[in-house]
Amino acid sequence: MSLKVGLLALCFLCSAAALGQSGTSGPILNGQVSVTEFSSHPEFAMQKPMATEQSLLEASTYSWAQGERPLWEVAPVVHHTPLGDSARLLRKEHQSAKKADFIWNN
Numbered sequence: 001m002s003l004k005v006g007l008l009a010l011c012f013l014c015s016a017a018a019l020g021q022s023g024t025s026g027p028i029l030n031g032q033v034s035v036t037e038f039s040s041h042p043e044f045a046m047q048k049p050m051a052t053e054q055s056l057l058e059a060s061t062y063s064w065a066q067g068e069r070p071l072w073e074v075a076p077v078v079h080h081t082p083l084g085d086s087a088r089l090l091r092k093e094h095q096s097a098k099k100a101d102f103i104w105n106n
Helices: 002-022 083-096
Strands: none
């Protein structure tokens, strides 16, 4: 009995959702051609003079420079150790590390 009630409720909800999708304008497939017209903006691609400069800073002064500086003048030199050298160093440390004096056998 509860399965029939659940199935009936599911069918009712699905039919309500299907009717809700059709909208108030009538059936979906009515055979009429509908043309979508977009609003036109004729001045969008026109060439205009640039606006005057406006400062984004309130009352402070600003400085500017022209040109580029090479990276070697600004950035510090960083030396990266190759991965193979790091692995060899760790292997040597592991071999020279203190070993256990005795072994437990349980």
